[in-house]
Amino acid sequence: MAEQGTRRGRPGYDLESLLAIAVKLFNERGYDGTSMEELSRKLGITKSAIYHHVPSKQELLRLAVDRALDGLFAVTEEPRSREGRAIDRLEHVVRRSVAVLVERLPFVTLLLRVRGNTKVERAALARRREFDQLVTDLVKQAAADGDLRTDIDPAVTSRLLFGMINSVIEWYRPRGGITPDALADAVSTLAFAGLRVD
Amino acid sequence: MAEQGTRRGRPGYDLESLLAIAVKLFNERGYDGTSMEELSRKLGITKSAIYHHVPSKQELLRLAVDRALDGLFAVTEEPRSREGRAIDRLEHVVRRSVAVLVERLPFVTLLLRVRGNTKVERAALARRREFDQLVTDLVKQAAADGDLRTDIDPAVTSRLLFGMINSVIEWYRPRGGITPDALADAVSTLAFAGLRVD
Numbered sequence: 041m042a043e044q045g046t047r048r049g050r051p052g053y054d055l056e057s058l059l060a061i062a063v064k065l066f067n068e069r070g071y072d073g074t075s076m077e078e079l080s081r082k083l084g085i086t087k088s089a090i091y092h093h094v095p096s097k098q099e100l101l102r103l104a105v106d107r108a109l110d111g112l113f114a115v116t117e118e119p120r121s122r123e124g125r126a127i128d129r130l131e132h133v134v135r136r137s138v139a140v141l142v143e144r145l146p147f148v149t150l151l152l153r154v155r156g157n158t159k160v161e162r163a164a165l166a167r168r169r170e171f172d173q174l175v176t177d178l179v180k181q182a183a184a185d186g187d188l189r190t191d192i193d194p195a196v197t198s199r200l201l202f203g204m205i206n207s208v209i210e211w212y213r214p215r216g217g218i219t220p221d222a223l224a225d226a227v228s229t230l231a232f233a234g235l236r237v238d
Numbered sequence: 239m240a241e242q243g244t245r246r247g248r249p250g251y252d253l254e255s256l257l258a259i260a261v262k263l264f265n266e267r268g269y270d271g272t273s274m275e276e277l278s279r280k281l282g283i284t285k286s287a288i289y290h291h292v293p294s295k296q297e298l299l300r301l302a303v304d305r306a307l308d309g310l311f312a313v314t315e316e317p318r319s320r321e322g323r324a325i326d327r328l329e330h331v332v333r334r335s336v337a338v339l340v341e342r343l344p345f346v347t348l349l350l351r352v353r354g355n356t357k358v359e360r361a362a363l364a365r366r367r368e369f370d371q372l373v374t375d376l377v378k379q380a381a382a383d384g385d386l387r388t389d390i391d392p393a394v395t396s397r398l399l400f401g402m403i404n405s406v407i408e409w410y411r412p413r414g415g416i417t418p419d420a421l422a423d424a425v426s427t428l429a430f431a432g433l434r435v436d
Contacts, residue, residue: 182433189435191427192433193424196421197424197428200428201428203406204405206405207400207401208398218391218394226391229389230429231428231432232432232433234430234432235395235430236385
């Protein structure tokens, strides 16, 4: 079989390496614009070899966006996200979200492009909204505590914060430039202390 | 002719209304994914009627992204962007950029999705870089004046600022919710004064 032939000399894939290549392709061409046929060509294995690892393209998408979402929700479970003053918990969530974004850059990039065309995408959007709500609740609580300014609507604050954080996918590249920790510091300092020196 | 037939009873288009519909379609389906054929169907006029207004799809793209870019560059020409301390000029540019984004939402949305596949797109990206450089220079000058914190790299500050501003296209809808002025206040306050109350 020709397809088996092209496989010779190529490394085998486990689910992890297969997923990494699929996500790269989805990010380059769009999820809708990428067929399992193209993925199999890119991998140099047959479609049935892909189906040995994963039952469908949707399942690849689900695994990928859950990788991003599980990372963000794990942040909300950390002790420093759950204990202490709301402002400090919020700042911790912001800093750690930057870290998750950098660690899982291709997965978060894919998540942020999801538009809700399929059941998997709608489930991902629902989990994103749940995360946003957790952040908005922290903003509200911090404002109620008197630790966070009250002249911006909490939902707008939350959107601007995550707008800034998520924009990092547009330009951040892990090699060269700012380290993940310095990036988390920059986001947190800009957002909580502001740029202006009084 | 059938195409002429479908035109009956429809309003005529001028370049402005044609451009608005083209940009809406480009934003929905992607510029590459939208053919002049589809645009003519959407408009209910023939392709040659479109070519009466504009010589090519590329020219529609150029007009659209220039609408966004001209708005941003006009901001940098305003007296308050050119006179006074760098920190205040930067804050003015930020506030007015939010206003341009809101006023020209579909055009800015299209601009921010441009990836450089064509000459028009590469020219747009070059102008975006030029605008970013103007902002980065203001950040540097404000830091040199002692008015802006020096613990964040100026290029990173500029990217985070415009990451926050540009993220507004993801959720802002002109009707209902926050007004453009309140949004500009929110962005400016968050960025320059920070969220934390000391």
